[in-house]
Amino acid sequence: MIMEKKEQTIFAHAGSKINTDREIDIITRVEEPLIVVLDNVLSNEECDELIRLSINKMQRSKIGSTHDVNELRTSSSMFFEESENELIAKVEKRVSSIMNIPIEHAEGLQILRYTPGQEYKAHYDYFSSSSTIAKNNRISTLIMYLNDVEQGGETLFPKLNLSVTPKKGMAVYFEYFYNDTDLNELTLHAGAPVITGEKWVATQWMRKQKIR
Ligand SMILES: O=C(O)CCC(=O)C(=O)O
Numbered sequence: 001m002i003m004e005k006k007e008q009t010i011f012a013h014a015g016s017k018i019n020t021d022r023e024i025d026i027i028t029r030v031e032e033p034l035i036v037v038l039d040n041v042l043s044n045e046e047c048d049e050l051i052r053l054s055i056n057k058m059q060r061s062k063i064g065s066t067h068d069v070n071e072l073r074t075s076s077s078m079f080f081e082e083s084e085n086e087l088i089a090k091v092e093k094r095v096s097s098i099m100n101i102p103i104e105h106a107e108g109l110q111i112l113r114y115t116p117g118q119e120y121k122a123h124y125d126y127f128s129s130s131s132t133i134a135k136n137n138r139i140s141t142l143i144m145y146l147n148d149v150e151q152g153g154e155t156l157f158p159k160l161n162l163s164v165t166p167k168k169g170m171a172v173y174f175e176y177f178y179n180d181t182d183l184n185e186l187t188l189h190a191g192a193p194v195i196t197g198e199k200w201v202a203t204q205w206m207r208k209q210k211i212r
């Protein structure tokens with residue numbers, strides 16, 4: 001039997017903790033592709049504040065007529081500017097050390113809000129290699145849950161039969177920068193429809209090269 005060597009990962013944390021300005025707990029790992037469930041990524045106060053800061057902007061963007069009408073994703077969304085305020089700067093710094101990628105590679109933090117019936121259908125976070133944007137493609141994702149969802153709203157990885165239940169302050173990390181494209185394709189994921197309650201997430205995407 002040929003033992004294939006495991007591919008190098010970006011995420012390099014061993015053990016059960018990651019020390020940033022906060023002690024993050026590693027709860028679950030899938031090895032290839034690497035998918036890590038993390039707890040204690042954001043405090044309750046930070047979650048509440050991220051929602052509070054973005055709720056106005058989503059309302060504003062509605063007035064500005066940029067209503068989200070997309071089949072793939074029915075939630076509403078907004079992006080924070082880089083280091084837009086003290087909290088964003090702090091979260092970006094923490095996220096950069098969790099993801100083990102310098103902050104210069106980070107896109108603006110995205111906030112998504114799902115109400116009952118809203119979902120994000122199965123997709124890849126990276127751009128198809130035919131697009132120009134793929135020259136500096138995304139390489140990894142951190143999805144942070146900003147609230148508890150009463151029912152539904154799981155993050156699903158259909159090719160891995162994996163379901164992550166949203167829980168306030170927790171996060172799911174995954175990367176898709178493998179040489180083996182089959183591994184990247186296994187990161188197909190979806191936000192299941194919310195059934196009861198609301199779902200709020202903050203997503204951080206990292207790029208291969210600097211963008212700021
Ligand atoms: O809401 C979720 O669970 C998934 C979000 C997601 O896939 C994304 O932001 O890229």
Ligand SMILES: [Fe+2]
Nearest residue numbers: 123124125189
């Ligand atoms: Fe995604």
